[in-house]
Amino acid sequence: MIPFTGFEAALTSFLLALSGLFSIVNPVGSALIFAQVTAERSHADRMELSRRIGFYAALIMLAALWAGAPILNFFGVSLAALRIAGGLVVAASAWTLLSAPEAREARKQAEAGPEPGETVRGDGLAEVAFFPLTLPFTTGPGTIAVAIALGANRPAEGPDRIGFYVGASLAALAIAGMVRLAYGSADRVVTLIGPVRARVLGRLSAFLLLCVGTQITVNGISDVLGPLIAAAHRG
Template sequence: MNWQVELLQSFLLASSALFSIVNPMGGALIFAQVTGDRTHAERILLARRVGTYSALVMLISLWMGAYVLAFFGITLPALRIAGGLVVAVSGWRLLTAPEHMDEVKQAQAGHAMNADEVAFFPLTLPLTTGPGTISVAIALGANRPSEPGAFIGFVVGSSLAAIAIAAVVWFAYSSADWITRLLGEPRIRIIARLAAFILLCVGVQITLNGVLDALRAAGLGAALR
């Protein structure tokens, strides 16, 4: 049952963190605005491609990002501390000024809307899965357990979370007009702030795990038990 518990915990942790930083509902607002001159069929196709590309970006960041950083000699505790701080700062910024973050995304997305291939850039990067999402995914991947059974549960749970968030992006962007009419911008802002608070808590937890790992590596593990 150990790997099953780890799978559930990893899925809940990764999905809450990724949902908070990706913010599909807020992204749907921007998607509806920057693709307003396209037909409904074109927007459905773009939404499907953005969902697929978003899944790839998150999965690659989850499982390759930590190894790339390790190639440069960055230890796992240092990566967890730095990644957790990045996640916490991202959550704090989203919590205190989500409107500003959405304005930045919209400005970045608007510059290239006349390009032939807009599904990956700018609709996936940086509109949906920008540097903040990549940082969060790398930090989550660096938080993987070392025990074989728990590791399997972590891999499956985190991967399913990334795919689930990408599916939510696909649905939200495909239904962007309906969602914006149903919820309205004020309610979407409230959802974004609640998600940002969860992201802040996740960042603090990842940082705490990194600090504890560093203390154990320094020979203080017995005192922490």
Template sequence: MGWWVDVLQSFLLAGSALFSIVNPIGGALLFAQVTGGRTHAERVTLARRVGIYSAIVMLGALWLGAYLLAFFGITIAALRIAGGLVVATTGWRLLSAPEAQEQRKQQQAEGAKDSDDIAFFPLTMPLTTGPGTISVAIALGANRPAEGAALAAFAIGVSAATAAISAAIWLSYSWADWITGLIGPSGVRIIARFAAFILLCVGVQITLNGVLDVFRIAGIGHPA
């Protein structure tokens, strides 16, 4: 029972963090804008490809990002602290000024309207899984347990969360017109602010884990 609780906790942690930064519902607005001149069938095909590409980007950052940084001599504790600060800063920026982030993505979307093959660039990167998403994924990967059942539970949980986010991207983009008509820009902004607050909390938690690692390495523990 305890093992499945660990899986669920990993799923919720990774899912909330990735959903907050990816924001598939907000991305559906941009997807509709970029693909405005295409048929519904073409949009569905593009949405499926973006979902697959996004899964590859997130899984790659989750499982390879920490090893790449470790190659340069960066410890897991340092990576957790730095990654947590990046995640928290991103959450704070989205929480305090989401309009600026939305405007930047809209400007990127405007330049992509006339492209033929836009599934990977710019729809996947940077509009859906850009540098912010990669930073969050690397920070989450650095937060993984060292070995054993805890690592297996973490791997299953975060991989399932990545698959769920990719599916959410696929569905949201496939039904972009319906979503934008139902929720509207103001509803998307409300969802984005709530997601940004969750992202801020996740970043603080990852940073706290890194600080605790430093104390553990230094042999500083709680008094008996």
């Protein structure tokens, strides 16, 4: 059980990670492209791909959340620097999504589609599911950067940190579940949502991602300036 003092941290981190990861992964918008690039596959193949992609996506996001920031700390990068740099990267990614979503959609379709001259086959689902449909199509460098930035935003030792990792991990699993459901229902998503509504949803998600990146950067700046301001007052 999470101590009551860590419950608020778990809830806060869950909402922050959920909005950030949902914005960059965009399961609904990606499902539209997934439906296009797997149109020649059978329904059974698409369902198997959606299950595998959801599983691989969960592994990638959890690894980046849990291990990304500690690895960078091992190389001497401070937590404040991680927060500032990670927040700026997230904000820059969000700005790109807001200003040129069509370019990102074209890039993702090129990443997920077969190479020129390559035929779509029913075998090798495990290989295709991981590369390119999971990495880089679903959870690419942008998703990994967002997850590392979220991990860098962890609180100090104690119940709050436990709550943070519980909440952020649940958010990553929730996003992976959304990916599985959206990809598995890609045909119905195309019919229900359509490209225009998916693009509007993508822009709203990008704005949320911009807010998340700004908040992470503000936390990093506060970590740097807080002790300096306190020392100036004491002096």
